Amino acid sequence: MADSVADSVAEPAVGRRSPAAAFAARFEAASAGGSLRLAEIPFLAQINLRVDPKSPAAERIGTAIGVPLPVEPGTTAGGGDLEVLWLGPDEWLVVGPDGAARDLVERIEEAAAGEHVSVVDVSAQRTTLVVGGERARDVLAHGCALDLHPRAFGPGRCAQTMLARAAVVLVAGEDGFRLLVRSSFAAYVAEWLLDASVEYVAGG
């Protein structure tokens, strides 16, 4: 019986549609010039985790997911398949591949072993937009007050901030930025990105 439950969960829901799906073609067109890359990474698993960073549970959770929780404000840990973003002094966002949410929640809860923690699957709350290429910083600078220079905000840094008055989680990577945007704000932010990138897109 357990198998049948797991099967039904692993199977993607029919007709599933990501919040910025309608922008795929326009993102592709804006990326054609090569100096800018816009795209959506849909359906990433996101787990909001709150736990006292000094508790044994925090350490056990780090071991269980294979990535120690970063305690330095505004930093990320891990990379590749699983990344942990610092959201607050006792709050993290665990980002994993599509479909991994249930397994992650189970592993974290098991590692917490009844200690005072909060583990919530928030995968549907946000979608991920990629802003890459050599013009990525210029585009984001149109609506973000943070210093995005690699010296201040290089790979391994993340921040919750405002982009064009929309709340986003901004993550710096080797190949550009990822924006974790609320699903209901995804269309607005996508439109804003396309508008802000006009001057950097060939023929625009």
Next chain:
Amino acid sequence: MLLIPCPWCGPRDEAEFHYGGQAHVAYPEDPAALSDEEWARYLFFRDNPKGLFAERWSHTAGCRRWFNAVRDTATNEIHAVYRTGEPRPVIA
């Protein structure tokens, strides 16, 4: 626009914050024992100095933590920020 240094996230735009009024207003030890006037004084009466003022701010668009700041109400200069629970720093 003020640039407010969040004790966790560093300097951020004022638009990312919410204001929380005067800091270090202690909840009465025994609220039931207060007269209506004393209770009203606790609820509604706040200092309104010209100069240094310890006040609460919340970094709502960032780490969502409350913290305290000492701001000069005449110049808007922020002299110090400190985390909740920490004592108000002495500013010369």
